[in-house]
Amino acid sequence: MSRTVLVGTTKGAFMLHQQLDGAFTVSGPHCDGWPINHVIGDSASGHIWAAGGGEWFGAGIWHSVDGGATWTLKRLTRGQMDEWAENDADFAAMIGWQKQDFPFEAEFSQIWSLHHSNHRLYAGTKPADLLVSHDNGTTFARVAGLGAHPSRGAWQPGAAGLILHSIASDQNNPEKLWVGISAAGIFATEDGGATWDRRNRLSNTESCVHYHHPAAPSGGETGHCVHNLVRAPQGDGDLLYQQNHHGVWRSPDGGRSWDDQTEGLPSSFGFPIAVHPQDPQKIWVIPLNGDMEGRFPPDAKAVVWHSTDGGESWQDQREGLPQSACFFTVLRQAMATDKANQAGIYFGTNSGSVFASFEEGAQWHEIARHLPTIQSVEIL
Numbered sequence: 001m002s003r004t005v006l007v008g009t010t011k012g013a014f015m016l017h018q019q020l021d022g023a024f025t026v027s028g029p030h031c032d033g034w035p036i037n038h039v040i041g042d043s044a045s046g047h048i049w050a051a052g053g054g055e056w057f058g059a060g061i062w063h064s065v066d067g068g069a070t071w072t073l074k075r076l077t078r079g080q081m082d083e084w085a086e087n088d089a090d091f092a093a094m095i096g097w098q099k100q101d102f103p104f105e106a107e108f109s110q111i112w113s114l115h116h117s118n119h120r121l122y123a124g125t126k127p128a129d130l131l132v133s134h135d136n137g138t139t140f141a142r143v144a145g146l147g148a149h150p151s152r153g154a155w156q157p158g159a160a161g162l163i164l165h166s167i168a169s170d171q172n173n174p175e176k177l178w179v180g181i182s183a184a185g186i187f188a189t190e191d192g193g194a195t196w197d198r199r200n201r202l203s204n205t206e207s208c209v210h211y212h213h214p215a216a217p218s219g220g221e222t223g224h225c226v227h228n229l230v231r232a233p234q235g236d237g238d239l240l241y242q243q244n245h246h247g248v249w250r251s252p253d254g255g256r257s258w259d260d261q262t263e264g265l266p267s268s269f270g271f272p273i274a275v276h277p278q279d280p281q282k283i284w285v286i287p288l289n290g291d292m293e294g295r296f297p298p299d300a301k302a303v304v305w306h307s308t309d310g311g312e313s314w315q316d317q318r319e320g321l322p323q324s325a326c327f328f329t330v331l332r333q334a335m336a337t338d339k340a341n342q343a344g345i346y347f348g349t350n351s352g353s354v355f356a357s358f359e360e361g362a363q364w365h366e367i368a369r370h371l372p373t374i375q376s377v378e379i380l
Helices: 080-087 089-095
Strands: 004-009 012-018 024-030 036-041 048-054 058-064 072-075 110-117 120-126 130-133 163-170 173-182 185-189 226-231 240-244 247-251 269-275 283-288 304-307 315-317 335-337 345-348 354-357 365-368 374-379
Touching: 004 024, 004 048, 004 354, 004 365, 012 036, 012 365, 024 365, 058 110, 080 089, 110 163, 120 173, 163 226, 173 226, 185 226, 240 269, 269 335, 283 335, 345 374
Parallel strands: 036 110, 036 374, 226 269, 335 374
Antiparallel strands: 004 012, 004 036, 004 374, 012 024, 036 048, 048 058, 048 110, 058 072, 110 120, 120 130, 120 163, 163 173, 173 185, 226 240, 240 247, 269 283, 283 304, 304 315, 335 345, 345 354, 354 365
């Protein structure tokens, strides 16, 4: 199986291409060095999208139709550079700036997440909102129902701001969609985005009464600071997993109830979670030592934790990973699986390394190093 790893970083998008001998070569930075929060691809069409931006650039999505050889940019909001250029002709000439209209003016500063499903391209923004495109990113419209949710006024930002960072879908039903917002929780729609349910209810409130952290479960609900949300492969029911600010959780019913699966892990704090492409019971997480303790691996030893029974039990997988003086962080979108029967697992670090296992975590290999801070990892 030939693999291409798509990597979003604070200094552009990168692509890691596996060669015949198994080694990976690095191409990039793509996207003119923009801060890129998320890169995804559609293997059927070969299209690749890279999302990001910030206060300087505004929000935008880069698009390639030739495997990353060339890119076009769709700017969605204005940034500080536009204000400078409007008032300084020399600066405008220096950067080749031309005045343009923006479909969302200054309503958000970044695109934080992307998801392609059922011929639709979704984009999550900062501050949290959801956009959809029916033409591969040429035009976007707001999914109005989410922003109009009655709880909107009570949404609180996490450390990275109020961001819509996770989007999951039902490949067989384009009307069903789930999103994760930090720090507002999980929301779901079953009518294409017209209406949304807030889905954070605990399955067993009593099991969580000992938590006292502000982001911990309370009031009969999981903590609303969800870090990452994934949907298990298609099958009976809507099996979801989330890595929360305070634990790992599983929902067998599309988010209508959540079970705490944290027992057996060395920490309740972490960012990414990944699920096997064929086996809905196989999941991987990377715990960190805590939100106030430095956010690095416990005991400064890099370990991926794996469950084969949906989080009922956990096994450590550390072969090939640094086991001393390891202080990196793995961010919420920086872990992914490929589609192989024996799934490859990949994660990127804020210190610029990408690790991969082609044995479902039994052995790890560093396939790239010295990249900028890695925000996301996906497989094309």
